[in-house]
Amino acid sequence: MTTMATTESRWTGGLSPFGMSWQKLMMWWFIVTDALLFAGFLGGYGFSRLGSANWPAPSKVFSMPFLTVMTFVLISSSATMACAVAAAKARDRAAVARFTALTLLGGVIFLSMQAWEWAHFIGDGGRPAGNPWGDARFGSYFFLVTGFHGTHVLLGVVILLIVALRARKDRYTDNGVEVAGLYWHFVDLVWVFIFGCFYLI
Template sequence: MHDRTDPHPPATHWGGGVSPVGTGWRKLMMWWFIITDGLLFAGFLAAYGFLRLAAGSWPERAQMFHLEFIALMTFTLITSSATMATAVGAAQLGNRKLALRFLLLTLLGGTAFLLMQAYEWSTLITAGATLTQNPWGPPAFGACFFLITGFHGTHVLTGLIILAITAVRTARGITQAEGIEMAGLYWHFVDLVWVFIFTLFYLV
């Protein structure tokens, strides 16, 4: 669609200047997108904190969650982040095969996480917790929990789709290292959000 021949050779044509942030516009845009997306979660978590303090009492975590299972979920997500980082590193070294292998491992980890989350949700729903009800105390818990973990799950799903596309493109050899890096940035961001959700929902 685009004519990519540059009418001015790079020596005379100033194609972007020296960025004060030291990266190309793509990565910069990705970072700003991550900042805005992160603030979306910050908004949710602030509301959660507010409602929890406004409720006065809050259900005991141990009676609702199986913390060992949550630990397993967290382990899966952190591991998928590490495999993703390795895939990015491999791609930067030009090792396409290794990058692809670790991309697929990341996909596997992400899928496992989603399945475990689905299991956790169904356990809670079976026990009687919904968006509007909470058998263990204030209904605000159910609303906050399903809203925030649901949004995080949606982000995981989006990340998986991006990863799948990246994997196919890497297998075909049409992805640049930068493409894998940006998919990686998004994936780590999803992991980053989980760090906050894990602490604020299950531990505090």
């Protein structure tokens, strides 16, 4: 990397911006745009909620202990993913397979819990266009925000499954694991704001 920088002119190509792989740089670009997607959702939600006279108290609608466990599961899966990336950097194939499998398990548990939560919300009368608790937009934002986040988790589970299978066959690259990890951490990071802004405030 440094030898390339010294032997080639900046204009002849072959240099990586910021000294990182193009896959990683493109994942970061994706993360910036995806962060703006959720910033738009949460901004719109905050806008609607501040202007609403009868926004329901989330603690009256959702089970807070259940949501806290969901959050713990996602944070824990993010920690195991960080370990998987560290294991990949250290060329420890067995550890990569073990930690990605754990992360995958966390993702599946989180999705299952979200499915349970949706089932209860719908069972209690929550709809995108109305709900029994108050402002109709409450239901819209619930499905929009948790739906988009859940879809991200689902996609992450698919990516992790591929990484885990590749690790089992010893066909993984540390770069590939790291890029998958960036995506997974970002999904966890978004949940921090959804949990705080939508459920806790």
